[in-house]
Amino acid sequence: MLFPTVEYALFFLTVLAIAWSLYRFKTIHKLFLLLASYVFYGLWNWSYLPLLIGISLFSGLVAQRIQKSPTHRTRKAWLVGGVIVCLSTLGYYKYTSFLMTTMLQVWSRFGTPPHVEVYSPLLPLGVSFFVFHAISLLGDCYRNKVKEPVKIADALLYVAFFPQLIAGPILRASRFLPQLAVKRNPNALRINRAFLLIVGGLFKKVIVSNMLATRLVEPVFAVPQSYGAWDTLLAIYGYAAQIYCDFSGYTDIAIGCALLLGYRFPRNFNAPYTAADPQEFWRRWHISLSTWLRDYLYFPLGGSRKGSLRTYLNLMITMLLGGLWHGAAWTFVAWGGLHGSYLVVHRLWSQIGWGPLVRWRATTGWKWMARILLFHAVCLGWVFFRASTFDLAFQVLGQLRVPGAATLATGPVVLVLFFGLAGQWMPARWRNGFEVEMGRWPALARGAAVAVAIAAIEMLGPTGVAPFIYFQF
Amino acid sequence: MVAGFVGVSLLLESDGLAHWADRLEPGPLRTVAVPATLAIEKTLAPLGVGGVREAALKNLARVGWSDDEAMLAEVASETQAGMGKPGRADSAGHNSPGNSACATTLASPGGNAEPGASGNALAGAASGANTPAGEVSAFAHAPGANASLANSVPKTLALAPLPPVEPGKPRVVALAGDSMMAVGLSATLMRQAASDKNLHIVKAFKSGTGLARPEVYNWMDEYPAMLGAEKPDVVIVAIGANDGQGFVVDHKVLAYGTDAWRQVYQDRLASFLAMVSAGGACVVWVALPPMRVPVYDEKIAAINRIAYTVVSQSPQAIWWNPVSLVGDEQGKFREFETEANGQAMRVRSTDGIHLSDEGAGKLTALLMKWLDPPPLKPSAPIHSPASQPAASSSANAVAPEPQPAAGHKRHPRKTKSQTAKG
Numbered sequence: 001m002l003f004p005t006v007e008y009a010l011f012f013l014t015v016l017a018i019a020w021s022l023y024r025f026k027t028i029h030k031l032f033l034l035l036a037s038y039v040f041y042g043l044w045n046w047s048y049l050p051l052l053i054g055i056s057l058f059s060g061l062v063a064q065r066i067q068k069s070p071t072h073r074t075r076k077a078w079l080v081g082g083v084i085v086c087l088s089t090l091g092y093y094k095y096t097s098f099l100m101t102t103m104l105q106v107w108s109r110f111g112t113p114p115h116v117e118v119y120s121p122l123l124p125l126g127v128s129f130f131v132f133h134a135i136s137l138l139g140d141c142y143r144n145k146v147k148e149p150v151k152i153a154d155a156l157l158y159v160a161f162f163p164q165l166i167a168g169p170i171l172r173a174s175r176f177l178p179q180l181a182v183k184r185n186p187n188a189l190r191i192n193r194a195f196l197l198i199v200g201g202l203f204k205k206v207i208v209s210n211m212l213a214t215r216l217v218e219p220v221f222a223v224p225q226s227y228g229a230w231d232t233l234l235a236i237y238g239y240a241a242q243i244y245c246d247f248s249g250y251t252d253i254a255i256g257c258a259l260l261l262g263y264r265f266p267r268n269f270n271a272p273y274t275a276a277d278p279q280e281f282w283r284r285w286h287i288s289l290s291t292w293l294r295d296y297l298y299f300p301l302g303g304s305r306k307g308s309l310r311t312y313l314n315l316m317i318t319m320l321l322g323g324l325w326h327g328a329a330w331t332f333v334a335w336g337g338l339h340g341s342y343l344v345v346h347r348l349w350s351q352i353g354w355g356p357l358v359r360w361r362a363t364t365g366w367k368w369m370a371r372i373l374l375f376h377a378v379c380l381g382w383v384f385f386r387a388s389t390f391d392l393a394f395q396v397l398g399q400l401r402v403p404g405a406a407t408l409a410t411g412p413v414v415l416v417l418f419f420g421l422a423g424q425w426m427p428a429r430w431r432n433g434f435e436v437e438m439g440r441w442p443a444l445a446r447g448a449a450v451a452v453a454i455a456a457i458e459m460l461g462p463t464g465v466a467p468f469i470y471f472q473f
Numbered sequence: 474m475v476a477g478f479v480g481v482s483l484l485l486e487s488d489g490l491a492h493w494a495d496r497l498e499p500g501p502l503r504t505v506a507v508p509a510t511l512a513i514e515k516t517l518a519p520l521g522v523g524g525v526r527e528a529a530l531k532n533l534a535r536v537g538w539s540d541d542e543a544m545l546a547e548v549a550s551e552t553q554a555g556m557g558k559p560g561r562a563d564s565a566g567h568n569s570p571g572n573s574a575c576a577t578t579l580a581s582p583g584g585n586a587e588p589g590a591s592g593n594a595l596a597g598a599a600s601g602a603n604t605p606a607g608e609v610s611a612f613a614h615a616p617g618a619n620a621s622l623a624n625s626v627p628k629t630l631a632l633a634p635l636p637p638v639e640p641g642k643p644r645v646v647a648l649a650g651d652s653m654m655a656v657g658l659s660a661t662l663m664r665q666a667a668s669d670k671n672l673h674i675v676k677a678f679k680s681g682t683g684l685a686r687p688e689v690y691n692w693m694d695e696y697p698a699m700l701g702a703e704k705p706d707v708v709i710v711a712i713g714a715n716d717g718q719g720f721v722v723d724h725k726v727l728a729y730g731t732d733a734w735r736q737v738y739q740d741r742l743a744s745f746l747a748m749v750s751a752g753g754a755c756v757v758w759v760a761l762p763p764m765r766v767p768v769y770d771e772k773i774a775a776i777n778r779i780a781y782t783v784v785s786q787s788p789q790a791i792w793w794n795p796v797s798l799v800g801d802e803q804g805k806f807r808e809f810e811t812e813a814n815g816q817a818m819r820v821r822s823t824d825g826i827h828l829s830d831e832g833a834g835k836l837t838a839l840l841m842k843w844l845d846p847p848p849l850k851p852s853a854p855i856h857s858p859a860s861q862p863a864a865s866s867s868a869n870a871v872a873p874e875p876q877p878a879a880g881h882k883r884h885p886r887k888t889k890s891q892t893a894k895g
Contacts, residue, residue, distance in 0.1 A: 006493045097823050104809060104817035112815040119765060119808050120823045191474070214540060223663040388830060412538045447477025455485040459529060462540045 001043050003253045004206050004461075011040065012257060015162075019261055023184040030157055030180060033261070040162040041125070048124035052160055055089060058082070059134035060155025063141040063173075067149055079142040083135055090131040093121050098328030126166040128325060132292060133159045137173040139296050145174035154180045163254040163261070167247070169268040169288035176263075184262035192438045192446065194259035196431060199453045201252030204245035206461035208420040212242040214462055215413050221386055224395045228404010232396060234417070235408070236379050239386050241420030244272065247286070271424035273378070276370040277350075278342040281378065293322050312347070316340040326385070331393060335385045342377055487514045488523040496689045499719045499726040622735065626760060626781040628794045628804065632843040635707070635755065643673040646844060647705035649696065649749060650712035652680035653761060656822065657833030658711060665837055671845045675703045683715035684741045692745055707844065708749045711759040713780060714826065717772035729772075735779060743783045750789040758784045759836070760794035763806040765825025770806065798835045799828060 001008045015036045022029040042049050062082035069075040097120030107113035137155060140146045158176050220227050220235035227235070248269035255265045272285035282290040298318045304311040316337070323336020352358075360366055380397075387393035438446055483490070491514040494506035514523075531547075533539045638644050646666070648659045655678045666672040677699040682690035716738065719729045727734040750756045760777050764770040777794075784790045799820045801807040810820045810832075820832030828836070 006490065097819075100809070101819050104811075108811070108815050108817045113811055113817045115811055116809040116817075117807075119825065122825060123823065211540075222660045223667050225664065225667045410537055412536075443474035444477035447474040447479070448481040451478045451481035451485065455482065458486070458489065459526070459533065460538065 001040060003250065004202055007043075011036075016260055020184075020186060023186065023262070026183050027153070029184065030153055033162075034153065034157045034160065037157065037160040037162040037165060041160065041165060044125050044166075051089070051124055051127075052130055053156070055086065055130060055134050056156045056159035057152065058085060059137045059159065060150060060152045063137050063146070063150045063155060064152075066138065066141045067146070075142055079138055082138045086131050086134050086138070090127060093123055093127050095324075095328050096120050102330075129168050129170060130159050130165065132170050132289075133173075135296060136170065136292065140172060140174040145172075146177055148177070148181060150177070161258075161263075163257040163263075164265060167250050167254075168286075169251050169254065169265050170292050171265060171288070175266070179263055186262070189262060190259060190435075192435045194256040195446070195450045196435055196438070197252045197256030197259065199450060199457070200431075201249040201256065202454060202457045204249030204252065204420070204423075206249075206457050208416045209242045209246040209249060210462045211412065211416045212238045212245075212420065215410070216408050216417070217242055217386070219408065220399075221392070221396060224392065224399045227399060227407070228402050229400050230404060230406035231408050232399040232402075234406060234413075236383060236396070237421065238413075238417055239382050240273070240375070240379050241417055243382065243385070244269070244424075245420050273375055273421060273424050274371065275374060276367050277374060278339065278346045278377075281374060282339075282343075289322070289325075293318050297321065308347075312344045315343045315347075319343065329388075331384045331387060331390060334390070334393075335381045338377075338381045338384065342374075483513055484517060484520070484522055485526070487517045488526060490514070496686070499721055499728075503721075621782070622739075623778050623782045623785065626777050626794060627792060628796050630793060630795065630797065630839065632757070632791060632793065632839075634846065635843065638671040638845060643671050644707060644844060645673045645675060645703055645705045647675040647677045647700060647703065647708045647749075647754070649677040649708055649710045650759075651678065651682045651714055652827060653714045653759075654678040654709075654711040655680045657828035657830055658759070658836060661830060661833045661837040662709070662840065665841045666844075669841070669845050675700060675705055677708075678711075681715065682712075684712060684745050685716035685718060685738055686720050687741065688721075693748060696745075696748060704752050705754045707757065708754045709757045709759060709840065710746075710749065711761070712745075713761055713776040714773070716776055717769070730775065739779050739783060742780060743786075746783055746787055746790055750787060754789070756784075756787070756790040757793050757840070758790055760792065760796065762796060762821070762828065763800045763804060765806045765808070765821070769826075795836050798839075799832045 001011060015033075019029060019033060019036075022032055038049060038053070041052055059082060062078055066075050066078045066082075069078060100116065100118075100120065104113045104116065137146075137150070137158060141150060154177055157180060158171065158173055161171075161176075164171055216238040217235050220232055221239075224232065251265075251268040255268070258265045266288055268286060268288050270284040270287065272281055275281035275284050298314055301314040301317060302310055303314060306314075317340075319336040319340030320333055321336070323332045323334070323339070326332045326335070383396050384390075384393045387396060438449075441449070487510070491507075491510040494503065494510040497503035497506060517523075530539065530541075531551075534541065534547075635644070646662075648654055648662060659676065659678055663674050663676075666674045677696055679690065679695070679699075682692065682695075684692060687693065717729055719727055719734065720737070721727070722737055727737060746756065746758070758780060760780070761773045764773050781792050784792045796804045799807070799810075806821070806825065808819060808821050808823075808825075809817060811817045818831040819829045820835070821827070822829045
């Protein structure tokens with residue numbers, strides 16, 4: 001059930017109506033949302049529901065053991081055991097195939113590898129996300145960030161809550177569980193905000209992302225040698241806009257839906273292509289993942305507390321594993337490696353204390369130059385992220401040297417590319433102002449306006465709905 | 474607010490909702506949704522919003538915004554009619570007499586089918602080449618529509634040589650199908666063909682489609698629109714992965730696997746084949762590979778038998794079964810393979826359905842050799858293509874592996890329904 005479908009609209013409207021009719025009965029309300037989440041997931045594939053329930057139940061039980069453990073040692077033992085089980089589950093489903101392929105390829109360099117009769121496990125939808133939720137629950141309990149005793153029903157709902165189940169944002173147990181402890185308040189809802197997020201998300205996904213994918217990015221990445229430099233460059237920019245609009249569109253809809261149900265999710269994107277340095281980029285891109293990696297991987301590795309060299313190593317490890325989290329392929333590792341090296345180079349660059357350089361770095365001119373440089377460095381990473389093989393990635397990059405006209409730059413493509421990239425420069429006050437303005441309209445008019453906006457998006461979008469890119473992760 | 478949202482949504486989208494309900498798979502939701510949405514549509518029809526929407530969509534197509542091939546073709550046709558020009562069907566050459574690239578060159582679709590499986594596959598080979606386009610949409614007259622179902626499908630990879638490419642006139646090759654074409658095979662073929670001046674590839678594939686549900690995606694409308702003015706000499710088809718599902722005909726649900734279902738599906742498949750070969754194109758029908766999930770694999774095997782039944786009746790179509798390239802020795806699913814040179818590769822994607830790029834590359838290598846064969850060596854004996862059997866020793870014939878002479882084991886077929894795959 002994809003978000004931009006009639007099926008999801010009917011499902012969500014039904015859940016919304018029933019959930020608010022039950023809001024006075026806290027436990028029943030939560031159990032209903034849990035049931036709805038399982039139905040949502042089960043409609044994709046019922047066979048993986050036991051895995052989802054199993055992981056969330058396991059993490060809930062281990063979280064209780066951590067909270068009840070009398071000594072630091074036993075707490076740590078429960079944490080390590082729980083994390084190992086969670087990561088093993090993720091590793092089995094996500095990386096078995098990758099490891100087998102790599103092993104066979106290495107083996108075939110030294111001799112004939114054996115015939116392999118086993119199959120890679122089929123990847124359960126959203127496994128990377130719900131496993132990370134489970135680990136967050138364990139980590140937050142271990143660090144005493146979850147103050148109240150964990151209830152199993154709450155743990156189940158935290159991991160499986162349907163708006164974030166498939167592709168995030170990755171919630172923190174310490175911030176979501178307290179929301180489950182209090183009764184929903186219909187008067188505290190920011191309905192206009194939620195509708196703006198949903199409509200904006202649909203616009204980004206259905207129009208910008210889908211059109212760029214089908215008319216610009218897919219043709220070039222399918223047969224790079226058929227296109228010259230301008231088409232290739234446009235396709236690389238197009239993918240930068242596509243993946244941003246695809247993923248941020250999904251999370252905007254998720255945040256909007258959760259808001260309508262009375263829950264607050266963290267912001268996941270904050271105009272990432274306006275960043276002027278790699279550190280800032282990661283504070284703006286997939287914020288829930290980058291902070292997760294920071295808190296549960298980079299900091300435990302020692303962060304920046306153990307000297308410069310160790311800091312660079314920790315950055316590289318974090319980004320390489322972050323790349324591998326995105327997909328089980330060496331191209332994703334290369335993408336993570338590129339970003340790790342950007343972070344290291346930026347740290348080295350920032351540490352140069354030569355006076356004129358420090359002053360120059362503070363100028364507006366340098367800020368803009370840095371933004372443009374960073375954007376292109378990020379685009380270079382996206383080529384490896386998008387291409388299925390290194391050969392293909394280098395072929396795409398190689399086409400940048402081949403003269404050729406911009407045959408794919410049709411009016412609609414250029415227009416949506418502009419919206420996809422330049423939209424990030426839209427001042428936040430515009431949206432806030434519109435939200436306030438919308439609040440002055442009669443309720444009937446607000447509902448009608450949302451319906452008209454959604455109908456327009458449906459008409460302007462390409463036929464069919466492509467799955468969200470991050471579903472595969 | 475909810476009233477405003479629901480009221481305006483129903484007003485603006487009543488047509489779309491009825492269309493959505495009609496496209497649902499047979500089941501409880503469809504049973505409820507179809508009459509409900511039709512009632513809404515009927516009630517709101519007098520307001521004329523549907524007409525406004527239709528006009529808006531056409532205007533979007535006129536300014537190049539729409540990607541709906543059928544809509545674009547309709548708009549182009551209207552524009553041309555308004556200017557007094559002939560319609561697109563004429564310019565595309567679909568009414569022209571056939572110039573089949575392979576009808577006269579094929580001797581056999583493969584000699585290893587079970588006796589009686591292929592019937593008189595190539596009887597009257599030349600007759601189908603001149604099928605007028607007007608007959609294409611007539612299901613009742615489509616070739617193969619009433620043929621009895623084949624018991625098994627040949628595993629042949631033999632492809633009789635095509636006529637040589639004329640200098641300066643590249644061979645036009647259309648790639649048609651669902652995700653079985655779109656994932657892996659199309660990309661590897663297009664990449665290979667991109668550097669070959671003798672080949673011109675036309676994309677005519679769309680994931681998530683099939684021949685079983687024309688109300689969801691009508692290939693009879695979309696395929697000509699995707700071709701535009703192109704006139705393919707060869708059409709490579711890989712389709713059917715989503716077709717193991719029931720459908721509704723004349724308000725009656727036909728469950729997957731029933732005789733009635735099979736007959737209608739076979740008719741639709743035959744009509745599609747008649748359409749893609751109507752301009753005289755040689756059609757290579759790529760059999761679907763074995764699938765990982767047993768229930769789904771049995772469905773695909775049944776789809777293959779129906780496809781083969783139809784394909785074997787067409788003089789312009791070649792049944793091409795790559796199971797020996799991507800399956801195991803028994804023709805069953807395998808994910809990894811070790812080549813004779815010791816190189817290990819994954820031949821299937823991790824979903825257990827589609828081909829990986831490496832697996833598709835194996836098919837592509839053979840197809841490319843057939844589509845644009847390397848020049849004959851001076852010392853090679855010159856054969857007349859028409860006189861050679863498909864798996865002959867001609868330098869350009871593609872028959873990589875000897876095929877077993879015996880027929881194939883028959884497996885009991887289950888008819889348990891399964892949701893559509895990619």
